[in-house]
Amino acid sequence: MALRWIEGFETDQDVVDFGRKYAVAVNSGSWSFSTGPKVGSMMQAGGNADSELRTKTLVITPSNTWFTGWRVRCSTTSGGFTTVTDRGGGITAFRGASDQVEIRIHSAGGGAFTWRVYRGATLLGESPSFWDSDWIYWEFKFVCRTGTNGSVEIKSRDTYHGSASTVFYSLAAVNTANSGTDGADTFRFKFQFGNNGSFDDIYINDDSGSVNNDYTSGDVVIFGSSPNGDGNRVQWTPSSGTVHFSLVNDPAGTPSDTTKIKSQTPGQVDLFDYQNLALVSSGQSLLGLMMGTTGGMETSGSRNLRHIIRDTGGSEATGTAWNWSTTPTQHQAEVFEQNPVTSVPWTKTAVDAAQFGIELVS
């Protein structure tokens, strides 16, 4: 597997949800969510404060090479940088708790922006300027290595600077491992891009596996989907009523922990129909899908759970089991690059027809 994380601000838009989904979720700049430039929603963050999302550990063994992308529109004015000219938002690769290398937005004045590359406090390089306030799909390649083995590369799309195949800026033969050890396993996105920065469609790949192990096409969009019907089996116990799906399809931005489904019986499964992917051509393939389940132990104790996916033919496959042993509500994310039932890339047709759910394993 190489697709490690996606975030489209579609299904989660509240700091409570983000706090469960991410290792660090800070809303210091009055972030808000509104209709995005392509589909669904986007995040907007204002002010000089450093709102950020920092992923949980994405891989057990840190990888050296990573690819990330996000759709960004810088501030429509040059404001917001006046007090933190050189401390804007950006992406930082971490190895454990140690930052390795950071690509940071920088206000060059007059409405122009650059990307600056830092290792710790050391400025490694700075990209050419771009002064557009249009949406840009940026992609970043991090090779987090010590000595002169590291590199950073930036690509852009929908800018003055060329298509996705054109490298906007690159920095080679540099030390990009501030911790002194190769590799990264966590990424932090900081959203300080001036008074009105906008963000959408984040992905993170590493270079492992046979798919999603490089840049994407240069422009991706992320859809969100929530349960909209009970599926083939609903064996868990609803917190109220008899309908299950409506207890777990909290709207983005409105987490509701009082409505839930519960189970203490190993083997019990709840499957749900999900909203279809609108606006997508039927033959279109998906690069991947990331499921998220929010919950926890009702009382002290420990349970093993896993995601379960049922295709239109009735065959089922499960994800990797995880353990919950504490009562605070938490979030479990799992990436399915391919349809686990058929082991082929997801298509819109397959996603629309599939049911997704949860199984109490033991």
Added chain:
Amino acid sequence: MAEVRVRALYAEAIFTSNQSVEASKQSFEAVIDNSLTNTQALTKVCALYGELVVALNFPQLVRMSKQSWEAILNNANTNTAAAVKVPFLSAELLLGVAAQAGVTKQAFEAILDNSETNPVADINVAALYGEILAQRGPAAPIPLDDPSGFDFFVHNWSNVVTMTTSYMTDVVQAQDTLAEERRALWSRPNRQIKFTWLQNDAEWMIHLRAATIRFPNERLVAPLYQHQMFPTSSSGASATINLDSTKRPLFVGQRIVILKLNRDRSRVDAADMRRVTYKADTYIELDSPTSFAIGETDTVIFPTMDTEVNLKSAISFVTETVGRVDMDLTEVVGPSALPPLSIALPGDIESAYGIPIFDFEHDWSEPLQTHYIRDGRNFTQGRGTVIDPQGARHRLLTAYKIGPFEREEFMRFATFFDYCQGRLRPFWLIDQENNWELLAINGGGSFLDFDPVGDFDEFITVNEYVGVILEDGTRIVRHADDVEDLGGVWRITLDAPVTFSVGDERLIARARTSRFNKDELVETWVTDGVATCVSEIIEVLEEKDVDLG
């Protein structure tokens, strides 16, 4: 009070279940064993254990007691301090088996390729302002309903096909500096197509008349004849057609028309209208199979666009049995309109200082006329005339004749045009004057030394950038930090060094930030593979964003 009631329930459970009684007894033995080894701690554990058991409901109590028993015995035998922990763990195990997990929310996010080949359909109209909409680019069109019973004809290539692609851009200029801000007003361009139908067969003349009469009455469909495609393999009726889909306006969602021609390709025997559901470079997929077999030699596929009611249509009868229709059709505005060719630059166009460098050559079969125009106002004062010039200086206005180019190169230009539109985006234009002779490159590439002929003063005062076109076509733009007369040479000091050598250059001249003067492109297709156009370009003195409200 609640705790009291629960304990009572526990007692009931014990008396009504043999297994419960056994479990209680086993638990009791464990307490004795452990108390021998660790009295204080284990006393507490027992109490805890008891409480935990009480907290469980009856069926689980039976099962859990047995599990806890095994753990207690094992640890008692080891007779270590760990035994203290084990009963506690046992108690946790009891809870664990009975414990409920709860799920409060589940959702997924899916990531899709949104590249121009198969973009996500774009019907998100919440962001209805020009800058965003203009860059939506390859949004899928939503065609109108298929016109029933409509006859298609092939274009007569004795005439050209003309396609006009128009945008509407709001340009705000500062009077003092001519600084510009430009905003797109249309999300998609509006197109106009002109083509010719000619028929000389009595039966098909009747069809031609019937079709022509429909144009003043209905919104119909116009094939984009200049972008015709032929199957690259034959097959039976199919929803997949192998063809070259590149370098033409073909979009997912778009309606295409597939024509089955007679043997001499002069007449259409059958026509299918289908929508493209998937597009790859070498094939397309349709919403339903064709109604006839697809042949490499007798099938032709056209992208189409929906056209407005044409208030006037005419047939020119060349003879009593030969008729010609010259169509001039305008695209229907709205979701059915075709999007721009691209939101991105062609990948091989170079950039400097954040904007692309125009790299299309003028067709020297005609002179390149360069105008130097000054914006200003003309007042009449009595018998005199007062001119109020605006902006810091004049601007260059020129008109490049592009092509005739073959499809690949022309569509590269058309893509560049579409990229620049919506905001009349600026680009670098390197003057086509080839009068500077480079003598040396010094200062590690930062000094360009020229033969001191002519007059450099104008460059110093008028232009701050120098452009270089190398023999291999590479284009370079640098800021001129300084221009000096060193006696033997004139030296331009660049802000960043260049790496080429003297002799590599084909042309060195001024570079100017420029934009297209008109937000309209008129393509003249001489054949289905060769096109030409004229492109007016005007210099931009200053770019400036203006905050609205």
